[in-house]
Each structure stands twice: as C-alpha cells, then as structure tokens.
Amino acid sequence: MMFKLDRFAPLLKATSTLALIGEKADLRITPIMLSLEVKHPSPAFNAGLLLSPGFFTFYYTNKSHHYSIISLELFYITMNIMNARGFSSMLFFLIERSNRLYLRFDHSKIEPKVTSFRELTLNPPEMNHLARLDYGTFVSIDSPTFRSIVTELRADYAHVTLTDSQVKFSNADKEIVLTKRKKQCIIGDVTEKDEIKFVIALQPTMFFHDLSHQSARVWLFKSSNSSSAMIVPVGMYTQFWVYFPPKE
Structure with missing residues (x-):
C-alpha cells in the first residue's frame, strides 16, 4: 500500500x-x-x-x-x-x-x-466500526451559525427538534430556532406532520469550532435507529464526519 x-x-x-x-x-x-x-x-x-x-x-x-x-x-x-x-x-x-x-x-x-x-x-484495531447511517432526514446550517450555537448553548449536548419549516437547538436553559422562511437552514425529507428529535454533542468547543471553520456549511443527519451524524465537507475529496450514538 x-x-x-x-x-x-x-x-x-x-x-x-x-x-x-x-x-x-x-x-x-x-x-x-x-x-x-x-x-x-x-x-x-x-x-x-x-x-x-x-x-x-x-x-x-x-x-x-x-x-x-x-x-x-x-x-x-x-x-x-x-x-x-x-x-x-x-x-x-x-x-x-x-x-x-x-x-x-x-x-x-x-x-x-x-x-x-x-x-x-x-x-491492531480496537474500535468497532460503525454501521452505515441513513442519510435521508437532514438539516444544514452555515458554519458561523453553528459556531454561535456551540458558544451560546455552552452545554455538552444539544437537543435538536426538526420540522418541515424549522430546526430548534436547545438545552435546559436556552433554545435557538432557525427557520426555512428566513433562509437560516436547509431541511430535507421531513413532512408537514413530522417532528423529529435527536441529540448532538457540542463539546469540546475548540474541536467543533475548528471543525466548522473548514467548511461553509455543516450538515446534520438523523438516522432511523435514533443515532445522528454531522458531515463537514472540505472540498471534493475530503470530509469530516461525527457520529453521535443514541443518548440514553
């Protein structure tokens, strides 16, 4: 090789x-x-x-x-x-x-x-490799907005609530809402009746800030097994990904 x-x-x-x-x-x-x-x-x-x-x-x-x-x-x-x-x-x-x-x-x-x-x-490897994710349901936001969410929520995790018109990031103390109407987000594969919930990590702050600085947009995907993922494309041949397991 x-x-x-x-x-x-x-x-x-x-x-x-x-x-x-x-x-x-x-x-x-x-x-x-x-x-x-x-x-x-x-x-x-x-x-x-x-x-x-x-x-x-x-x-x-x-x-x-x-x-x-x-x-x-x-x-x-x-x-x-x-x-x-x-x-x-x-x-x-x-x-x-x-x-x-x-x-x-x-x-x-x-x-x-x-x-x-x-x-x-x-x-020799120790890590169990992850199953393929279902990339059907997604929301995309620009990277500066994502960094603001990381900074403002100041939490290990954020609860994400997704409908066909908006996405909400929240913790026990604060919530941030972005809407399609104001062109603050792109939402895919969500029907008018859907309310989809999942959890993502926001810490360490330095890692997620550095990650988002390398791309114009951040893409969040919800899988059918309650896990979720973040994809950060960096050019045609490179991408970062973050896999968030289901949070109990």
Whole structure:
C-alpha cells in the first residue's frame, strides 16, 4: 500500500483537528477511501476524516481493507516538524508484516534534493466500526451559525427538534430556532406532520469550532435507529464526519 501527496499541508491541517480530541486513531484503508477515526469518551461521539483517492497524488492498495491503530499525535507532530523545516511532499507506505507506517518527506526548494525518512508503529484495531447511517432526514446550517450555537448553548449536548419549516437547538436553559422562511437552514425529507428529535454533542468547543471553520456549511443527519451524524465537507475529496450514538 502506497500513497503520495505533493502537498501534505492540507492533511496536516485536517489531522490537527482530530488531534484535539484523541492521541490515537483507527486507520482504515480500502480501494475507495482512507480514513482516520477517533473516539471521544465524554460526551460520547466518534469523529473521523475521510479521504477519497482523488485527494492523493498517488493512491495504491492491493488489499480490500486494512485496519490498524496509529499514534495520531505522533503522526501530526512528525508532519508539523517536517512542514516547519520546509518539506512539502510526503510519500507513505505500509508493510503489514512489519506493522510499520513508513514516511518519506521531500524538500522541493533545495537542490540537490533533500529527503527525510520517519516510521510509525501500527497496532491492531480496537474500535468497532460503525454501521452505515441513513442519510435521508437532514438539516444544514452555515458554519458561523453553528459556531454561535456551540458558544451560546455552552452545554455538552444539544437537543435538536426538526420540522418541515424549522430546526430548534436547545438545552435546559436556552433554545435557538432557525427557520426555512428566513433562509437560516436547509431541511430535507421531513413532512408537514413530522417532528423529529435527536441529540448532538457540542463539546469540546475548540474541536467543533475548528471543525466548522473548514467548511461553509455543516450538515446534520438523523438516522432511523435514533443515532445522528454531522458531515463537514472540505472540498471534493475530503470530509469530516461525527457520529453521535443514541443518548440514553
């Protein structure tokens, strides 16, 4: 398995967001995507970064799937140091029998060419992978509005109530209502008689603020099994997702 980025700065930025909530990540590779997934214990949610092959300059895997655990903290620190030293491109490859991730960084502005190598240990996965979500029912709001909700509610969780005309975010002390009529939200697959309720996490504040700064809009989806998800698209080949399990 081998992957190349002529510019790894976008991956560095994306990884820094996930590193706000966890020191290790579940690395998942298939022929159609590479993802990093982090579990946040309290409030409970899983967050991930999904990269399509088009994100990479070169993307090759000879396996139908690969799962392992990587030190997200060390991966981020390594890229950050190399970026600060002026290295711009990165090639990384996995040799499963050795349980290693090998990194090669190239400095494009120095002649003769300067190359630096690093390696990270991979461990067996621990996390149960999530079932596919039902993406039928959704509400979308612009990112500045979402950040205002996170800041104003100041709570671990927000209760979301969705109808065909509005969405309400609330906790015990406050509620914020956004309406379609005022073009404050986009609502899909909700009938006139529906009132759909679910819960999302809003903490850590820094994580959700940083996440929403990377996209113009935030999309919230309600699944049929009472779970919900947040999708934050970042360009054509990149998206963050956050999975909120049913809250008892």
